[in-house]
Amino acid sequence: xxxxxxxxxxxxxxxxxxxxxxxxxxxxxxxxxxxxxxxxxxxxxxxxxxxxxxxxxxxxxxxxxxxxxxxxxxxxxxxxxxxxxxxxxxxxxxxxxxxxxxxxxxxxxxxxxxxxxxxxxxxxxxxxxxxxxxxxxxxxxxxxxxxxxxxxxxxxxxxxxxxxxxxxxxxxxxxxxxxxxxxxxxxxxxxxxxxxxxxxxxxxxxxxxxxxxxxxxxxxxxxxxxxxxxxxxxxxxxxxxxxxxxxxxxxxxxxxxxxxxxxxxxxxxxxxxxxxxxxxxxxxxxxxxxxxxxxxxxxxxxxxxxxxxxxxxxxxxxxxxxxx
Amino acid sequence: xxxxxxxxxxxxxxxxxxxxxxxxxxxxxxxxxxxxxxxxxxxxxxxxxxxxxxxxxxxxxxxxxxxxxxxxxxxxxxxxxxxxxxxxxxxxxxxxxxxxxxxxxxxxxxxxxxxxxxxxxxxxxxxxxxxxxxxxxxxxxxxxxxxxxxxxxxxxxxxxxxxxxxxxxxxxxxxxxxxxxxxxxxxxxxxxxxxxxxxxxxxxxxxxxxxxxxxxxxxxxxxxxxxxxxxxxxxxxxxxxxxxxxxxxxxxxxxxxxx
Amino acid sequence: xxxxxxxxxxxxxxxxxxxxxxxxxxxxxxxxxxxxxxxxxxxxxxxxxxxxxxxxxxxxxxxxxxxxxxxxxxxxxxxxxxxxxxxxxxxxxxxxxxxxxxxxxxxxxxxxxxxxxxxxxxxxxxxxxxxxxxxxxxxxxxxxxxxxxxxxxxxxxxxxxxxxxxxxxxxxxxxxxxxxxxxxxxxxxxxxxxxxxxxxxxxxxxxxxxxxxxxxxxxxxxxxxxxxxxxxxxxxxxxxxxxxxxxxxxxxxxxxxxxxxxx
Numbered sequence: 001x002x003x004x005x006x007x008x009x010x011x012x013x014x015x016x017x018x019x020x021x022x023x024x025x026x027x028x029x030x031x032x033x034x035x036x037x038x039x040x041x042x043x044x045x046x047x048x049x050x051x052x053x054x055x056x057x058x059x060x061x062x063x064x065x066x067x068x069x070x071x072x073x074x075x076x077x078x079x080x081x082x083x084x085x086x087x088x089x090x091x092x093x094x095x096x097x098x099x100x101x102x103x104x105x106x107x108x109x110x111x112x113x114x115x116x117x118x119x120x121x122x123x124x125x126x127x128x129x130x131x132x133x134x135x136x137x138x139x140x141x142x143x144x145x146x147x148x149x150x151x152x153x154x155x156x157x158x159x160x161x162x163x164x165x166x167x168x169x170x171x172x173x174x175x176x177x178x179x180x181x182x183x184x185x186x187x188x189x190x191x192x193x194x195x196x197x198x199x200x201x202x203x204x205x206x207x208x209x210x211x212x213x214x215x216x217x218x219x220x221x222x223x224x225x226x227x228x229x230x231x232x233x234x235x236x237x238x239x240x241x242x243x244x245x246x247x248x249x250x251x252x253x254x255x256x257x258x259x260x261x262x263x264x265x266x267x268x269x270x271x272x273x274x275x276x277x278x279x280x281x282x283x284x285x286x287x288x289x290x291x292x293x294x295x296x297x298x299x300x301x302x303x304x305x306x307x308x309x310x311x312x313x314x315x316x317x318x319x320x321x322x323x324x
Numbered sequence: 325x326x327x328x329x330x331x332x333x334x335x336x337x338x339x340x341x342x343x344x345x346x347x348x349x350x351x352x353x354x355x356x357x358x359x360x361x362x363x364x365x366x367x368x369x370x371x372x373x374x375x376x377x378x379x380x381x382x383x384x385x386x387x388x389x390x391x392x393x394x395x396x397x398x399x400x401x402x403x404x405x406x407x408x409x410x411x412x413x414x415x416x417x418x419x420x421x422x423x424x425x426x427x428x429x430x431x432x433x434x435x436x437x438x439x440x441x442x443x444x445x446x447x448x449x450x451x452x453x454x455x456x457x458x459x460x461x462x463x464x465x466x467x468x469x470x471x472x473x474x475x476x477x478x479x480x481x482x483x484x485x486x487x488x489x490x491x492x493x494x495x496x497x498x499x500x501x502x503x504x505x506x507x508x509x510x511x512x513x514x515x516x517x518x519x520x521x522x523x524x525x526x527x528x529x530x531x532x533x534x535x536x537x538x539x540x541x542x543x544x545x546x547x548x549x550x551x552x553x554x555x556x557x558x559x560x561x562x563x564x565x566x567x568x569x570x571x572x573x574x575x576x577x578x579x580x581x582x583x
Numbered sequence: 584x585x586x587x588x589x590x591x592x593x594x595x596x597x598x599x600x601x602x603x604x605x606x607x608x609x610x611x612x613x614x615x616x617x618x619x620x621x622x623x624x625x626x627x628x629x630x631x632x633x634x635x636x637x638x639x640x641x642x643x644x645x646x647x648x649x650x651x652x653x654x655x656x657x658x659x660x661x662x663x664x665x666x667x668x669x670x671x672x673x674x675x676x677x678x679x680x681x682x683x684x685x686x687x688x689x690x691x692x693x694x695x696x697x698x699x700x701x702x703x704x705x706x707x708x709x710x711x712x713x714x715x716x717x718x719x720x721x722x723x724x725x726x727x728x729x730x731x732x733x734x735x736x737x738x739x740x741x742x743x744x745x746x747x748x749x750x751x752x753x754x755x756x757x758x759x760x761x762x763x764x765x766x767x768x769x770x771x772x773x774x775x776x777x778x779x780x781x782x783x784x785x786x787x788x789x790x791x792x793x794x795x796x797x798x799x800x801x802x803x804x805x806x807x808x809x810x811x812x813x814x815x816x817x818x819x820x821x822x823x824x825x826x827x828x829x830x831x832x833x834x835x836x837x838x839x840x841x842x843x844x845x846x
Contacts, residue, residue: 020840056844063675065844067837088677095844099668104599113596116588117678125588165677173844348749351756358760362769363628366641369770370632378631488609495613498620508627 008077010169010200011039011062015071018057018224031057033224034071039202041076041168044195046215046232047204050307054224055204059173062202063093075169089118092167094158096177103147107138107157110146111164118165132160136190152183159190170194172203176210188214206307212236222311238313242305243285245277246270247292254295261287278309331417335425343433352390356437359383360444363507368449376451377537380441382507385530386497387437388472389504393496396427396476400484400570410574419571420564427476431469438465453537460545461536464529467549471525471556475500477563481570505530525555589678593686600660601690615701622646622702625769626710635711640796642710644768646703647795650730651762651788653695654737657688658755661741662748670745670846674833681829684745685738695730696723714799721798728811729791732818736762736786738825746832746841762788767796787821790814 018032032054039045047055060066061073064084073080075087102110108129115125133139136156146154155175162170172191176184191214194201205211211218212232220227248271250258255275259267263284268276277288285302292300305313343350363379400423403409412419445451455461483490503510503517504526510518521527528551535542605614625645629638661684664670673680700723707714714722740758744751765779766772766789772780783789794810836842 018840057840060671060840060844063671065671065674065837065842066840085677088675091675093672093675093844095671097668097845099845100672102596102599102667102669104603105596109595109599113592114672114676116585116592117673117676117683119585119677121585121588122591125592161672346749348752351752354753355756355760358757358764361764362760365764365770365774366628367632369774370634370637372632375631488606491604491606491609492613495609495617498617498624502620502624502627507624508631512627512630 007041008074009038010041010043010076011037011045011202012074012077013037013058013062013071014073016058016061016068016073017070018054018061018066019069031224032061032068032071035221035224035226037219037226037229039169039200041200042195042198043216044191044201044203044214046211046218047202047221048206048208048211048218048235048307049204049221050206053221055221056173057224058221059093059095059171059202059204063091063171064088089165090168092162092165092170093173094162094170094175095173096155096175096179098151098154101146101154101157101161104145106143106145107133107149108142110157111160114161114164120164128164128166132163135163136160137186150183152179152186155179155183155187156190159187167199169200169202172201174204174206176205176207184210208235208239208304208307208310212239220311227311235310237282238310239304241280241282241284242309242313243279244303244305244309245279245285245288245292246275246301246303247277247297248274248299249297250275250292251295254291254297258288258291261291264288278305280313328417328421331415331421332425332428335422336429339426339429340433349395350433352387352394352434353436353440355390356383356387356440357444359386360441361448364445364449364451368451373451376445376449377453378507378534380445380451380453381530381533381537382501383441383444384435384438385468385504385506385526385533386501387440388431388434388469389475389500389506389526390497391430391434392427392472392476393479393493393500396430396473397479397483397493399423399426399430399476400480400567401490404484413571413574420567423477423480423567424473427473427480430476431473434472435465435469455537456539457536457542460542461533463549464532464536464552467552467556468526468529468533471529471552471559474525474556474560474563478559478566479563481563481566484570485566500524500526503527509534523555525552525559528552528555586682589682590686593683594689597687597690600663600687601694605694615698618649618698618702619706622649622706623709626706628769629710638710639712641769642706642712643703643796643799644792646699646706647726647729647792648699648763648768648788649702650695650699650726651733651791652759653698654691654730654733655740655755655759656691657734657737658740658744659751660688660691661738662744662751663687665745665748665846668845671842671844674836674842680833681826684741684829685826688734688737688741691737692727692730692734696727699726699730712799718799722795725791725795725798725807725811728794728814729788732787732791732814735818735821735825736788739821739828742825742828742832745829746835762786765789767792784813785817785820787814787818790817 014036016032016035020029020031022028035058049055057066061068062075062080064080064087067081076090078087080087111129111132112125115128120128133142136159138153138156141153146157149157176187179187191201203214212235215232217229218232218235219229250273255267258264258277263279263281264277265280266278270276279285289300360380360383363382364376367375367379400409403412412422442453445453483493503521504524505521509531510521510527513521528548532548532552622642622645626638626642629641664673664684673683703722704714704719736758737755740754743754765775765783766786767783772783772789790810790813794807794814797810798807
């Protein structure tokens with residue numbers, strides 16, 4: 001496919017802005033705000049952000065379903081506005097949840113339908129549908145109606161549907177939302193295969209562990225803006241470094257002693273005798289736990305930091321954390 | 325009992341709000357004037373102004389019955405789809421009271437069709453129909469509204485019995501219009517069908533309403549009104565019976581519907 | 584783009600829609616009972632008027648308009664794409680959405696032709712309409728032409744229903760009732776003021792129904808075919824309008840974001 005000798009980026013987004021007019025009396029909503037992003041061929045790029053961050057808006061613009069207000073977005077060098085017709089065959093789209101399939105048609109009929117829409121003739125469509133059903137492990141259910149499928153099966157069929165046009169770029173918009181852990185694991189294995197085939201994948205998620213496990217790079221988005229683009233290992237470090245300890249029945253004096261421990265960033269009082277300890281060093285949670293247990297506290301738990309907390313550390317805004 | 329009145333009021337307000345939020349649910353009121361134009365054009369074109377009252381009463385009856393089947397008939401179904409039904413069953417108010425409140429509101433709103441129909445006659449065709457026996461008309465209209473609301477309760481309970489049952493929703497209207505004598509009195513139906521139609525409160529109601537518009541004295545008013553009320557009550561009893569079975573079923577299996 | 588493959592697959596998807604709308608049981612004991620009751624309801628206006636000629640006129644009008652009624656359901660089924668959540672995927676597919684949306688509801692043409700033909704043939708003897716085999720067959724063919732051409736009108740309503748989803752049932756119903764009132768179903772079009780007569784001529788169903796009436800009255804083939812020609816000519820206009828409207832819907836959705844992932 002190399003024509004110019006230099007492969008263009010799989011996805012190249014620059015200054016992308018999308019404003020939704022708020023309607024009568026309401027303020028306009030800026031879903032994307034001068035957003036920049038580059039995804040290289042063969043890369044699995046994670047787009048991590050809370051709900052409403054602008055992830056789906058970006059996916060919709062890339063997949064030619066929505067026009068940007070300003071800025072440019074290119075897929076393999078083609079502009080999604082000016083060259084929408086040429087962009088569409090290059091893309092595969094998969095979104096999470098149960099929707100987007102014809103429930104009363106069989107898995108095979110669904111895929112053959114979409115094969116036709118992606119320009120495949122009858123025979124090629126049949127062959128491609130069969131090949132993809134085999135690949136996602138649904139061959140045995142090819143002639144069953146989709147309405148009889150489990151959620152995980154529907155999601156695998158969704159991925160097969162997204163692959164029907166043999167796309168060089170796949171957009172996966174929160175594909176594992178609501179999936180059980182086993183299905184999510186299988187799904188991730190399929191994404192690994194896509195990378196191995198040299199396809200570019202843009203994966204949006206608000207699951208940090210998923211982003212860490214799957215992606216070559218992770219972009220953090222919030223309020224329609226790109227916060228940082230990082231190696232997922234940075235994410236892994238943040239997750240382990242900022243572990244949190246939660247406990248109840250903690251006397252004031254004990255809480256004060258915990259706040260003095262090395263690596264304890266903050267101790268927040270979340271209720272009468274209840275505390276939330278935030279750490280900022282690897283292994284800092286261990287002495288906190290020890291001190292609590294030795295003092296006879298039995299209601300103790302640890303958890304990874306929330307997305308919002310990781311964001312706070314990423315952008316260096318610690319003003320919100322109340323030091324004890 | 326103590327929760328009944330506030331629950332009824334809340335259900336009425338809820339339903340009126342639903343009409344505002346989703347104007348598509350008022351479709352039947354938008355179609356009523358068209359039905360009036362269609363039916364009145366036939367009687368006028370044939371040079372039968374004496375039949376104008378028939379042609380103007382029918383759209384009103386069709387609108388009210390249509391809304392009982394298409395809108396009232398959907399109330400429980402929609403609540404179940406929205407996951408509200410189970411929550412409703414856990415409140416002190418009985419489902420019957422809530423349902424009655426909503427369906428009363430639907431029936432009351434559907435009676436606007438009478439005014440629409442009259443206006444089409446007056447403004448579109450210059451035909452003004454007067455009510456010769458206002459008291460008979462008013463009493464019969466109230467009894468008819470009761471029967472229509474009862475039909476709504478029955479439909480609402482029956483249409484949640486399963487997907488197969490609900491697929492008949494769109495098919496109920498015209499059989500009811502025909503057997504209810506909405507336009508053509510059931511005495512003109514073949515004998516077998518006429519006998520069947522006499523089991524419906526609507527066939528008695530439409531005959532009585534038409535008679536109340538005509539100058540001739542109304543025969544056996546009391547008995548005929550009793551027939552409307554009695555058959556309406558039987559419809560209500562059937563509706564609430566099915567609904568009680570439904571509620572028992574929910575409590576027993578945790579699911580609504582027999583399918 | 585391989586339009587033939589797209590149409591073939593869309594036809595399949597429509598077929599599964601049809602099977603989910605009608606089971607043999609609810610078609611025979613639900614829908615057909617309603618159809619027969621509806622046609623009887625209107626035909627009996629003639630009985631009420633005591634006019635056999637008028638009864639036959641009403642019977643033919645009401646029966647043929649069952650096909651029109653059913654093809655107007657195209658409006659609702661066009662929006663089913665939104666309820667299955669495939670609208671955004673169609674918008675992103677290389678073949679685009681217009682062809683699929685335009686072809687997906689074809690089954691109403693078939694089922695409308697069947698329902699209307701059954702109603703006409705079954706009720707003809709009941710209301711004193713003398714219908715020979717040749718006449719019946721001709722009527723079925725002309726009913727099919729009426730359903731086919733009115734499909735374009737249903738499609739126009741469908742594109743409006745996609746855009747204004749809350750009012751999805753309103754467009755088709757109001758259009759159907761407008762046609763029922765003014766297109767010569769219950770009274771001859773000549774009953775209405777001149778302006779309304781011209782307005783009625785814009786609808787393919789007015790011409791389709793007139794073709795059936797002419798054929799049953801033994802008019803010569805040329806007159807019948809002329810009406811069929813008008814039905815197709817007006818339908819072409821409606822089809823162009825529908826395509827434009829669907830294309831506009833797609834363009835407008837891209838601009839305003841009215842199609843979401845999952846829509």
